[in-house]
Amino acid sequence: MSEKNTLLFGAVFLAATGAVALDHYTHTANVPAIANPAPAKRPAAGANPCAGNPCAANPCGANPCGANPCGAGYNPCAANPCGANPCGAGYNPCAANPCAASPCGANPCGAGYNPCAAAPCSANPCAAYNPCGAANPCAASPCSPCAANPCAAYNPCAAAPCAPASNPCAAANPCAAYNPCGAVNPCSAY
Amino acid sequence: MSETTLKARPDVPGFDFDKGPAAITAVLFVVVGIAIAQAVDLHQAVLYGLGGLLGISLYHASFGFTGGWRRFSVEKRGRAMRSQLLMIGVAAAAFIPMLALGSPLGNPIVGAVAPVGTSVLVGAFMFGLGMQLGGGCGSGTLFTVGGGSARMLLTLAFFIIGAVIGTAHLPMWLELPSLPPMSVGREFGVAGGLAVTFGGLALVALMTVIVEKRAHGSLEATPKAPRAGLARLFHGPWPLVWTGLLLAGLNIATLLIAGHPWSITFGFGLWGAKIAQGIGIPVETWEFWNWAGPAKALGNSVLEDNTSVMNFGIVIGAAFAAALAGKFAPKVSVPMASLLAAAIGGLLMGYGARLAFGCNIGAFFSGIASGSVHGWLWFVLAFAGSWVGIALRPAFGLDGFRK
Numbered sequence: 100m101s102e103k104n105t106l107l108f109g110a111v112f113l114a115a116t117g118a119v120a121l122d123h124y125t126h127t128a129n130v131p132a133i134a135n136p137a138p139a140k141r142p143a144a145g146a147n148p149c150a151g152n153p154c155a156a157n158p159c160g161a162n163p164c165g166a167n168p169c170g171a172g173y174n175p176c177a178a179n180p181c182g183a184n185p186c187g188a189g190y191n192p193c194a195a196n197p198c199a200a201s202p203c204g205a206n207p208c209g210a211g212y213n214p215c216a217a218a219p220c221s222a223n224p225c226a227a228y229n230p231c232g233a234a235n236p237c238a239a240s241p242c243s244p245c246a247a248n249p250c251a252a253y254n255p256c257a258a259a260p261c262a263p264a265s266n267p268c269a270a271a272n273p274c275a276a277y278n279p280c281g282a283v284n285p286c287s288a289y
Numbered sequence: 290m291s292e293t294t295l296k297a298r299p300d301v302p303g304f305d306f307d308k309g310p311a312a313i314t315a316v317l318f319v320v321v322g323i324a325i326a327q328a329v330d331l332h333q334a335v336l337y338g339l340g341g342l343l344g345i346s347l348y349h350a351s352f353g354f355t356g357g358w359r360r361f362s363v364e365k366r367g368r369a370m371r372s373q374l375l376m377i378g379v380a381a382a383a384f385i386p387m388l389a390l391g392s393p394l395g396n397p398i399v400g401a402v403a404p405v406g407t408s409v410l411v412g413a414f415m416f417g418l419g420m421q422l423g424g425g426c427g428s429g430t431l432f433t434v435g436g437g438s439a440r441m442l443l444t445l446a447f448f449i450i451g452a453v454i455g456t457a458h459l460p461m462w463l464e465l466p467s468l469p470p471m472s473v474g475r476e477f478g479v480a481g482g483l484a485v486t487f488g489g490l491a492l493v494a495l496m497t498v499i500v501e502k503r504a505h506g507s508l509e510a511t512p513k514a515p516r517a518g519l520a521r522l523f524h525g526p527w528p529l530v531w532t533g534l535l536l537a538g539l540n541i542a543t544l545l546i547a548g549h550p551w552s553i554t555f556g557f558g559l560w561g562a563k564i565a566q567g568i569g570i571p572v573e574t575w576e577f578w579n580w581a582g583p584a585k586a587l588g589n590s591v592l593e594d595n596t597s598v599m600n601f602g603i604v605i606g607a608a609f610a611a612a613l614a615g616k617f618a619p620k621v622s623v624p625m626a627s628l629l630a631a632a633i634g635g636l637l638m639g640y641g642a643r644l645a646f647g648c649n650i651g652a653f654f655s656g657i658a659s660g661s662v663h664g665w666l667w668f669v670l671a672f673a674g675s676w677v678g679i680a681l682r683p684a685f686g687l688d689g690f691r692k
Contacts (some may be wrong), residue, residue: 123590
C-alpha cells in the first residue's frame, strides 16, 4: 500500500465521515430535545383534534387549508390537488413505502394509477400488486378502511385517521412510515 | 506493513494479508454498524451488514459487469456474462412469486418495475458507454473504491455529480414518450412471468455460447484456483458462479428486509444533492427533490436512506476483502488521459442511471429479476453503449477492441 494512497483514502474517509455526521446531526437536530416534555394534549374521546384538516377522511374534498403546509409537490389541500401530479413518476402510493428513497424505480402503478384524477381507477394496474391485500386503493371506494393497512401509523383512508393512537398531528410526528407531508406537521395551523 | 500468512492445508499455498489494514477495516466495519444502529435503528444496521457482505463478495470474485461485458465483446468469452445471467435467473425465481404474494413475510414488498420509455433508452445507452470509460459500473465503482483504487475515486466523484444533474433533468425527460411500467409477472402471471424471464435469460446465455464456440471452438474452462479452503475464502478469488448465487441470495434478503430490491445509484444522487445544498445550490426547489420520496430522503439523515447505508457497507466490506487479499490501494499514479476517461465515464453513468431508473444493479439485476420490461430494454441499450464505449477507450489510452 503506497503512502500517497493511504493519505488520499484517509483524507477521503475523514471527509466522508465528517459529512455524514454533520448531515445526521443537522437532520436530527430539527427535533427539539426537551428534557421534561410536557405531556401531549390528548383530545377528548370522540373529538377530532384535527377538525378541518388535511388528515380528515376526505383530504381531497374541500380545501381546508388556508396555507399549504405541504410545500411544493403533493398538496392534498390545494384547490387543485393535481396541479402538480405526484403520481407522475416519483410518488407511488401503492409501494410498500410510498416515501421510499427510490419510488420511481419500483413503481408498480406507474402512469395508470392517479389518486388525484377524476377517475383514479379507470384502469387499475394495481390489482396484481396490491399491497393493501383485501383493501384495494384502486377500488370503487378507495377510502374505505384497509383491512391490511400498508400505511402503518398514518392511514388517510381509515375511518378515524386522527385517532390518538396514530395521530399524525402529534408533536412528535409518528407518520414516519407514510407521511406525505414529510417533516412538516400539517395540523400545526389548527 | 506487517503481514500474516495463513495456510489452509499443507499441500496448497497459503496467503499473505495485510494485518494492519485488515484489523482496521474489520473494526471500522463493526463500529460503523453499531453507529448506524444507535443513530437510526437495527433495521438500517442489518441493511448495512448486507451491504458489507455484498462488498466482500463483489471484491473477492471481481464480480464486475463492465469487465465481463468487455471480455465478451472483445475476446468473445462469455463465462462472466453467463454467471450474471444465472444470478439474475436465481433472483427472479424468488422475486416474481414473492412480488405476486405482495407481503410474503408480512411486510409489503415492491419490485424494481419502472416505465419503459425514452429516458430508459437514452439513459441506459449513456450508462453503458460511461461504464467502459469509467472502468466500472455502479457496483464495480463502489467495490473498487473500497479496494483502494484512486482512479475509481474520481469516477465515483463524477458519478455523483452526474447523478445530481440527472435529478435536475429527469422531470423533463419523463415528458417524452413512454409506456407505463410493465411486469411480466403481472402480464403473464407467476408461471408465465418466470417462463418468459428464464427463456430470455437462457436465450442470451445461448447466444454467448454460440459466439464463444464460433470464436474459440469450445467454451472456456473455469481456471484452477490457486488456493483452496479457508485460504481461498479469505483471500479469493471466489468462483464466479457461486458468487453470483450468493449475490442473488443477498438481493433476495434485501427485498425481504428493505421492502425493495438492491439498488445503488439513488444514494449517489442523494449524496450529491446534500453536498450541493451544503454549498448553497437550492436543489430542494428542483422538481425531483419535491417528489415525496426524494423530498423525504433529502430532508432526513443520510443514515436513514436504505441505499446509502448499503453503499457504505459495500465500500467498507470491499476494503476489508482487499486487506485480506493483501491488495488494498495498489497505486495512486494514473495517466491524465485515464483520469479524463474516469471523469467522463462517471458523469455519463450518473446521469444515465438517473434517466434509466437505475444502473446495472437497480435496473439490470433487480429490474429483470422483478420481471420488469424496462430491465430488458436497459440491458440491450446499455450493451450497445458499452460496445461504443469499448471503441472509444483507446482515445484515452485504454484497451479497446485491440489491445
